[in-house]
Amino acid sequence: MSDRAARAILAAVALMASWGLVAAFPEIAYVIVGILGTCLWQRVVTWLGRRRSTEAGADVAPAADEKHETVPEALHRLAGPHVFLADFATARGLSKEAARAVLEALDIRVRRAVRNGDDTGVGVHRDDIPPLPRPPSATPAEGVDQGQPTNQPGVRIERTEGGLIIYDLADTHRHHTVGDH
Known part of the structure; x- marks a missing residue:
């Protein structure tokens, strides 16, 4: 079954359950309309944002911070405590398949199920996120050896x-x- 068909069936079941609640408790209609309106508004805003970025095309340059962000830095930024593949793909401007290919090319394990809060999905477990590179120190510290002057x-x-x-x-x-x- 395709993803769209599953979502359509789930939406139909949710609407029928909502109708049943409204029939039993008419006061709850305001809450349900508010929830549905909020979800619809979020979808419209997201769709408009994607449409504007598509119309702008290559004229939109990435932000200065995102331009040089490495994959481990992006994973650490998105971790909460794990990173969903969809979130990583969106942050990098890639499809899920391309994001998975990038992670696998860097030998970063993509698991079937990671949990962030109440949500579970495909992603990178916190144990599989590579550590951030250490910044180079200004001057290397040298130990005192025999024959060298003391401190x-x-x-x-x-x-x-x-x-x-x-x-x-x-x-x-x-x-x-x-x-x-």
Whole structure:
């Protein structure tokens, strides 16, 4: 059965159930009309937005933030805690098939069922979302090794067979010896 036929059948069942509620409780008609009106308004606004973007065609440039967004960044932005394939496809301006192909090409697993709140659908589980790349640090940190100066300014320590020799670099002609006494 196609998706449209299933939706049409579901809509017919919902309308008959609504009619039954209105017949039993006439006051609820206002609530039902409000819900249906809100759903219809959301559909119209979405349809008009798609139509405007289609008419504009290639004249519409992507936003500066979306232009350089990588797939992992998009997945992290959309995660709540998982990402539905349809949401990812919409965010990237792709069909569901193309979005699935992109994810599979990057070895990101697409599962049959992930849950966000009360909704369940095809998507990427939070465990399968790749981590964001770490930003490069300004200067790499180097550890102190034997033979290198310590982090104490003006002091140098050398290890010898008899113990440690501590050099005070401010006073170049004297040093202190700590030995095994």
